[in-house]
Amino acid sequence: MQAIINTTLTAPLRMPRQSSVLDRALEAFEIGEIAGPMSSLFTELQQIRQEEPLSWKEFARDCRNHPVCDLLHQDPFTFRAYDKPRGYAGDAVMMDYIYGLGEARAAESSATPLGREIFGFLGQCASSKGVRYRRRLLARLIDGASQRGPASVLAIAAGHLREAELSASLQTGNVREFIALDQDEASLALVANEYGHLGVKAVPGSVRQILAGKLQLGQFDFVYAAGLFDYLSAPVAAALTRRMFEMTRPGGQVLIPNFLTGVPDTGYMESFMDWYLIYRSKIDMMSLAAAVPQNELAECRIFDDQFGAITYLLLTKAL
Numbered sequence: 001m002q003a004i005i006n007t008t009l010t011a012p013l014r015m016p017r018q019s020s021v022l023d024r025a026l027e028a029f030e031i032g033e034i035a036g037p038m039s040s041l042f043t044e045l046q047q048i049r050q051e052e053p054l055s056w057k058e059f060a061r062d063c064r065n066h067p068v069c070d071l072l073h074q075d076p077f078t079f080r081a082y083d084k085p086r087g088y089a090g091d092a093v094m095m096d097y098i099y100g101l102g103e104a105r106a107a108e109s110s111a112t113p114l115g116r117e118i119f120g121f122l123g124q125c126a127s128s129k130g131v132r133y134r135r136r137l138l139a140r141l142i143d144g145a146s147q148r149g150p151a152s153v154l155a156i157a158a159g160h161l162r163e164a165e166l167s168a169s170l171q172t173g174n175v176r177e178f179i180a181l182d183q184d185e186a187s188l189a190l191v192a193n194e195y196g197h198l199g200v201k202a203v204p205g206s207v208r209q210i211l212a213g214k215l216q217l218g219q220f221d222f223v224y225a226a227g228l229f230d231y232l233s234a235p236v237a238a239a240l241t242r243r244m245f246e247m248t249r250p251g252g253q254v255l256i257p258n259f260l261t262g263v264p265d266t267g268y269m270e271s272f273m274d275w276y277l278i279y280r281s282k283i284d285m286m287s288l289a290a291a292v293p294q295n296e297l298a299e300c301r302i303f304d305d306q307f308g309a310i311t312y313l314l315l316t317k318a319l
């Protein structure tokens with residue numbers, strides 16, 4: 001009863017602020033201003049999300065009925081995330097838009113001038129910078145695993161495995177075994193085609209199959225899952241952390257990245273992209289670490305990137 005009364009009282013007061021944010025962006029786009037208004041839109045959406053959590057989801061949905069949405073959807077990145085041609089936002093083709101690989105150039109050049117400018121803006125936002133840093137970090141850790149001798153690596157939810165291009169040890173044949181696992185057949189076909197010659201094996205499989213013990217892949221020196229935990233509930237995330245640790249050899253490492261609670265792009269992603277992730281704090285990452293047998297843990301590190309976008313859990317298994 002209390003909630004109903006609150007909603008009725010606050011709704012008329014709330015709407016002018018929210019619609020004026022969208023109206024201002026629309027007016028600015030119509031006279032050719034892009035970067036400044038996009039930046040304000042990101043900030044203001046994030047503020048509304050934080051200050052009005054109860055009405056946020058409804059407002060986020062309403063954003064997509066405002067005329068400014070048609071303009072924002074001229075950007076191939078925003079539109080693909082919203083459209084979800086593979087059933088979910090953040091598919092490997094979309095990740096390529098962030099990396100500037102694969103279909104990124106074609107998508108950008110076939111967009112309208114406005115769409116291209118918005119595309120350029122999104123490529124520089126915190127989460128895009130964080131995703132590109134994550135790719136570089138993965139390559140460094142693959143190379144680090146290979147320093148002790150040819151390593152075996154398991155990438156869960158590998159997507160297009162773009163870190164393969166940055167890993168010196170993969171390029172020089174210093175990785176003994178590399179399994180790229182994903183549930184998306186189209187992504188696996190690209191991995192086999194582009195990185196098969198480096199010895200990468202593209203294997204179909206899902207988190208569900210891993211947790212059910214239906215995929216017996218063996219043990220690896222480095223096991224990671226980038227862009228996956230952001231979609232997993234706490235119990236599934238904990239179970240997968242435990243399983244990944246089991247699949248790691250003594251002395252090996254597990255890396256789990258997750259979008260960080262409070263990333264400034266969240267408001268835009270949830271409204272105009274209809275893209276809801278499960279954000280995690282350092283404390284949430286500590287809960288994941290608690291899921292592995294502590295007596296088998298040599299080191300546990302939790303750190304964030306410099307963009308405030310992605311947090312990392314890096315576990316080293318005792319020898």
Ligand SMILES: C[S@@+](CC[C@H](N)C(=O)[O-])C[C@H]1O[C@@H](n2cnc3c(N)ncnc32)[C@H](O)[C@@H]1O
Binds near residue numbers: 095156162206226
């Ligand atoms: C955001 S992309 C990340 C791709 C890549 N790791 C990267 O960092 O660019 C997420 C990937 O997870 C895969 N995926 C999502 N849910 C999955 C599941 N339950 N089991 C296996 N793969 C999954 C998708 O097919 C997609 O390729």
